[in-house]
Amino acid sequence: MPVPPRPWRDVVDAMAASLLAARRVLITGHSDPDGDVAGGCSALYCALKQLGKEPTLYNPDPTRPVTATSRRGPAGPPAAGGPGV
Numbered sequence: 001m002p003v004p005p006r007p008w009r010d011v012v013d014a015m016a017a018s019l020l021a022a023r024r025v026l027i028t029g030h031s032d033p034d035g036d037v038a039g040g041c042s043a044l045y046c047a048l049k050q051l052g053k054e055p056t057l058y059n060p061d062p063t064r065p066v067t068a069t070s071r072r073g074p075a076g077p078p079a080a081g082g083p084g085v
Contacts, residue, residue, distance in 0.1 A: 024054040031061050038063045 019025060027044050029037030041057055048055040 033063045
């Protein structure tokens with residue numbers, strides 16, 4: 001059975017090669033960053049440090065604060081119970 005093409009794999013391989021070849025790496029996320037951006041950027045920062053790289057985290061916008069109203073369920077609406085729960 002033939003293996004289906006995976007064009008995304010070429011992109012991932014190229015990104016990995018670029019990161020491994022670099023000494024200094026600037027890590028940034030999208031505007032109005034949320035917790036996913038903070039977590040993903042932090043994880044990449046730690047991985048690059050372990051590889052002996054010099055990563056720098058940068059985002060011109062502050063990360064949104066986590067509040068009772070910012071918690072979302074799987075479908076996106078506020079968690080049951082509303083604010084303050």
